[in-house]
Amino acid sequence: MPTPSPQIVEVAIPLPLEGSFHYLLPERLQDQATPGKRVLVPFGRRKLTGYLLGVASAAADGIGELKEVLEVLDEEPLFTAPELEFYRWIASYYLHPLGEVIKMALPAGINLVSRYRCEKGEDGTPIMREYLSGGKNVRTERFYRVLPGSAERPRGKGGEILDFLAEQGESPAGALRERFGACSPQLNRLVELGAAACDEREVYRDPFRAASFGHDQPLPLNPGQREAYDRIAAALAGGSFSPFLLHGVTGSGKTEVYLQSIAAALSAGKTALVLVPEIALTPQLVGRFKRRFEVGIAVLHSGLSDGERFDEWRRIRRGEACIVIGARSALFAPLERLGIVVVDEEHEGSYKQSEGVRYNARDLSLVRGKLAQAVVVLGSATPLITSYHAAMNGRLGYLHLPSRVRELPMPETVMLDARGQKGLTFLPPLVDAIRENLEQKGQTLLFLNRRGFATYLVCHDCGQVLRCPNCEVTLTYHRGKGRHVCHYCDYSLAAPTLCPTCGGGEITLLGRGTERVEEEVQELFPEARVSRMDRDTTKGRGGHARVLKALEDGSVDILIGTQMIAKGHDFPGVTLVGVVSADASLNLPDFRSSERTFQLVTQVMGRAGRGDRPGRVMVQTLAPEHYALTCAVAHDFEGFYREEIAFREEVGYPPFAHLVAMTISSISNPQAEKAAEEAARQLRGLKTEMRMRVEVLGPVTAPLGKVRGRFRWQILLKGRERSELHRLLARFRAGYTHPSTVRVVIDVDPVEML
Numbered sequence: 001m002p003t004p005s006p007q008i009v010e011v012a013i014p015l016p017l018e019g020s021f022h023y024l025l026p027e028r029l030q031d032q033a034t035p036g037k038r039v040l041v042p043f044g045r046r047k048l049t050g051y052l053l054g055v056a057s058a059a060a061d062g063i064g065e066l067k068e069v070l071e072v073l074d075e076e077p078l079f080t081a082p083e084l085e086f087y088r089w090i091a092s093y094y095l096h097p098l099g100e101v102i103k104m105a106l107p108a109g110i111n112l113v114s115r116y117r118c119e120k121g122e123d124g125t126p127i128m129r130e131y132l133s134g135g136k137n138v139r140t141e142r143f144y145r146v147l148p149g150s151a152e153r154p155r156g157k158g159g160e161i162l163d164f165l166a167e168q169g170e171s172p173a174g175a176l177r178e179r180f181g182a183c184s185p186q187l188n189r190l191v192e193l194g195a196a197a198c199d200e201r202e203v204y205r206d207p208f209r210a211a212s213f214g215h216d217q218p219l220p221l222n223p224g225q226r227e228a229y230d231r232i233a234a235a236l237a238g239g240s241f242s243p244f245l246l247h248g249v250t251g252s253g254k255t256e257v258y259l260q261s262i263a264a265a266l267s268a269g270k271t272a273l274v275l276v277p278e279i280a281l282t283p284q285l286v287g288r289f290k291r292r293f294e295v296g297i298a299v300l301h302s303g304l305s306d307g308e309r310f311d312e313w314r315r316i317r318r319g320e321a322c323i324v325i326g327a328r329s330a331l332f333a334p335l336e337r338l339g340i341v342v343v344d345e346e347h348e349g350s351y352k353q354s355e356g357v358r359y360n361a362r363d364l365s366l367v368r369g370k371l372a373q374a375v376v377v378l379g380s381a382t383p384l385i386t387s388y389h390a391a392m393n394g395r396l397g398y399l400h401l402p403s404r405v406r407e408l409p410m411p412e413t414v415m416l417d418a419r420g421q422k423g424l425t426f427l428p429p430l431v432d433a434i435r436e437n438l439e440q441k442g443q444t445l446l447f448l449n450r451r452g453f454a455t456y457l458v459c460h461d462c463g464q465v466l467r468c469p470n471c472e473v474t475l476t477y478h479r480g481k482g483r484h485v486c487h488y489c490d491y492s493l494a495a496p497t498l499c500p501t502c503g504g505g506e507i508t509l510l511g512r513g514t515e516r517v518e519e520e521v522q523e524l525f526p527e528a529r530v531s532r533m534d535r536d537t538t539k540g541r542g543g544h545a546r547v548l549k550a551l552e553d554g555s556v557d558i559l560i561g562t563q564m565i566a567k568g569h570d571f572p573g574v575t576l577v578g579v580v581s582a583d584a585s586l587n588l589p590d591f592r593s594s595e596r597t598f599q600l601v602t603q604v605m606g607r608a609g610r611g612d613r614p615g616r617v618m619v620q621t622l623a624p625e626h627y628a629l630t631c632a633v634a635h636d637f638e639g640f641y642r643e644e645i646a647f648r649e650e651v652g653y654p655p656f657a658h659l660v661a662m663t664i665s666s667i668s669n670p671q672a673e674k675a676a677e678e679a680a681r682q683l684r685g686l687k688t689e690m691r692m693r694v695e696v697l698g699p700v701t702a703p704l705g706k707v708r709g710r711f712r713w714q715i716l717l718k719g720r721e722r723s724e725l726h727r728l729l730a731r732f733r734a735g736y737t738h739p740s741t742v743r744v745v746i747d748v749d750p751v752e753m754l
């Protein structure tokens, strides 16, 4: 008789290592060891937490060398088989270790409760045990209710509490304290008397749930919205993967289409996932969903504590939330029966994660949608060139909302030529327009994409510009702090009075940031109430909402801001938008700089005239003939697309090629260069050997040649076929070695080319 073969399991480990690992599963753990749970395994000399993927399919040779799983750490699996399939897809597409992908996809909160205790194992040897379930991270609260019967009724506060409980049925202790002040003695007394009972229950932390949002009804759709909705609803009924591009100008009623499409999905028993850029995830937006739907809604954003995030995740996992609204990482929300995924503002660069697993949530929404046979709606006023191209070629269903609802006119737009007007922050027509708007009690938004007071400090004697010693980018003066700050690494330097290079005394601030523009506006219009919105004024929790609230309730006349003010907000009071400068983004060394500028200017312009009064827009620029600006000002997306797609085709950029960027860095520049040269040499050799049409460009120093003390070199791979790029990189990674002080980062479908 053959002895029963021991089980071999596959475990993913969250370390930067290729592949998964095999372990033996001891018999005592076989009942608990379900795929999707975490396990404690020996790894080298350490003990690590890994993710149990399943029984290994590999033949059981070499069993003798396999180590045993020490413990199963979870009572319930953390992920399902379809979720694992999604994680595997991501790991292989982005060339990233599966264990790290899984770790990123799960809420950080689950790790918080991991505590270790040393215990004796069955054979007496000590083992480390990790404790998780029911840990500190689950919040509980006492709930009180009246007990029927004729218990003695106390007088005073105790009596009032009893009446309140009788009226409410029951109440959590927190709500009682809010209403009656400190009342623990009274509550204890009520329980003693047998007049009330209390029990302790698990509760969720939710910053939004306490707020009351009221209710509203679906709006009657206009013909454009109706057609979009009908096609989405038909696709939902069809029950197979259907991706759409919803191209609708700002204020065209896209959100209403999302809401009604989601309602259709819910009534078919499905769930919905809504992704928005972090910055658009405001109480305003969440409120629209909460007013419309009675079902549980989970909200995920970066402002949540790990505990809150863990609570939201558990509500979703348990099926208590059928709608999830969140930023990038909400893509991994554990929704089952997914019917529809909405990606609002699909063109936003913030869908790309720029560290760790470099995934793009917009792209992955299509993958998740396909795996779940769901409808995916990518919405934007300024779709990505690649999305529009896909729609024109039938790979995305095209839904178009060409005009604003309620026949609101598009804002009247003027381009102002700033050439030869050196030194003026505002050209005279813009000053006049601001004054006029103030007199008519309209609100003004002024946009420029530089924060701080001035761009840089320049010495008139030696011409040197003050730069960050770690990153080699110019430092920006922040007047509030009196320091020059690096926007990449946060290095800062007290404002010098003499040039640090030559000791010259004549140093001047050049260029303008939001802080300086704010000051100039206040000087020009002393009676105006001026405010500023950028990364400096919105720091901390609720900082963003605070500035928006002031605009909303009319306590601000003029708001100056960076791209933060461009995104997704609906302010009926704004009747004038001034683009103070759009040139910085046009001049970035990135093939998408025109596309970004077009999107940005269009989005900023869209903030004007969303209420009852028509809006005006003025765009000041040094490049008044650039097609990104002329087309934006003419509200001409198709015209912009034609110019841009011709450029992309000519130079072979997406959608005509796929890109992979490889960044090789080291604190020693010669070492980084040598490693990069070697990588490029090997890549070229492989592509010839494998007979591929992949182009290997570089190495060149990255546009940001030095960041946080590391010198950076870049290699860009361009290929017509994704599969070719992937095969090439797989071979490359198997053979390329480099010193441990060199870091190699592979970015598939890079978004920032800096």
Ligand code: ADP
Residues within 6 Å of the ligand: 219, 220, 221, 222, 225, 248, 249, 250, 251, 252, 253, 254, 255, 256, 257, 405, 406, 570
């Ligand atoms: P978008 O998401 O495209 O910017 P919204 O959905 O926010 O547009 O719509 C802009 C405004 O128009 C909102 O105040 C919304 O309530 C209103 N709205 C949308 N659809 C309709 C409709 N069919 N009838 C009347 N008002 C509508």
Ligand code: ZN
Residues within 6 Å of the ligand: 468, 469, 470, 471, 472, 486, 487, 488, 489, 490, 491, 708
């Ligand atoms: Zn720096």
